[in-house]
Amino acid sequence: MKHIKNSYLELLAELGIGGAHPGGIHLTEEILKNENINSSYHVLDAGCGTGQTAAYISQTFQAKVTALDFNPTMVAKARHRMKINNLPVEILEGSIEDIPLPNDHFNFIISESVLSFVNKQKAVSEIYRILKSGGRFIAVEPTLNERLDDAQEQEIMQFYGLDSLLLETDWADLLKQTGFENIQIKHHTTIESEPDFHYSNEIDPALYDVMRKHLDIITKYQETFNYRVYTCSK
Numbered sequence: 001m002k003h004i005k006n007s008y009l010e011l012l013a014e015l016g017i018g019g020a021h022p023g024g025i026h027l028t029e030e031i032l033k034n035e036n037i038n039s040s041y042h043v044l045d046a047g048c049g050t051g052q053t054a055a056y057i058s059q060t061f062q063a064k065v066t067a068l069d070f071n072p073t074m075v076a077k078a079r080h081r082m083k084i085n086n087l088p089v090e091i092l093e094g095s096i097e098d099i100p101l102p103n104d105h106f107n108f109i110i111s112e113s114v115l116s117f118v119n120k121q122k123a124v125s126e127i128y129r130i131l132k133s134g135g136r137f138i139a140v141e142p143t144l145n146e147r148l149d150d151a152q153e154q155e156i157m158q159f160y161g162l163d164s165l166l167l168e169t170d171w172a173d174l175l176k177q178t179g180f181e182n183i184q185i186k187h188h189t190t191i192e193s194e195p196d197f198h199y200s201n202e203i204d205p206a207l208y209d210v211m212r213k214h215l216d217i218i219t220k221y222q223e224t225f226n227y228r229v230y231t232c233s234k
């Protein structure tokens with residue numbers, strides 16, 4: 001059995017789960033309806049996973065789309081998705097904490113359930129740097145409704161490999177301190193989406209325990225640990 005570093009992210013990569021954020025692709029469709037993305041836009045999906053959102057944006061709006069992920073298994077699955085769907089989406093392997101792209105580059109950036117897993121300050125600063133003036137940024141992120149006791153917060157952070165758990169005011173402060181404006185926070189009731197899997201050939205059996213633990217945690221903390229959609233402009 002191989003060593004699993006961040007077992008939750010490894011589970012998502014091995015199962016190749018598309019729409020691996022709360023609300024899935026249906027939530028993404030809802031969010032994007034309110035934006036003015038068109039074929040002149042250059043869009044980044046930062047932490048794209050298997051590329052479901054990037055593919056949707058390319059297909060729906062004919063925008064130029066770039067997608068970035070850190071995990072080589074995710075990158076391979078995203079590239080495969082674009083190839084079989086004949087979509088001109090560029091997939092880059094790299095970190096959201098140090099994005100290998102120039103300043104003021106994108107009209108629109110979306111990042112769905114990624115910032116929580118990384119150095120948030122670094123990642124948000126990088127997103128700000130590569131967004132054009134007047135550009136829009138949307139993040140879908142797990143958010144605490146209220147502080148939990150230490151043991152409960154540790155349980156969540158350790159399982160998902162997070163360095164902190166943020167309230168919605170903490171997320172808004174982080175965006176504001178980085179320079180973002182027009183910050184809006186939306187609560188969406190969870191919209192069910194069909195799961196979309198791109199399985200690997202051999203799935204480590206230890207990952208099934210990880211799946212069970214994930215389901216235990218989301219059930220246990222469903223009243224206090226949900227998600228929000230954060231929208232803002234540069």
Ligand SMILES: C[S@@+](CC[C@H](N)C(=O)[O-])C[C@H]1O[C@@H](n2cnc3c(N)ncnc32)[C@H](O)[C@@H]1O
Binds near residue numbers: 050
């Ligand atoms: C919960 S998944 C969400 C994937 C995708 N946004 C979606 O909604 O399906 C988190 C993603 O963040 C990626 N990720 C984690 N750390 C990263 C980093 N430093 N840079 C870029 N991507 C990262 C993981 O590889 C994984 O694909």
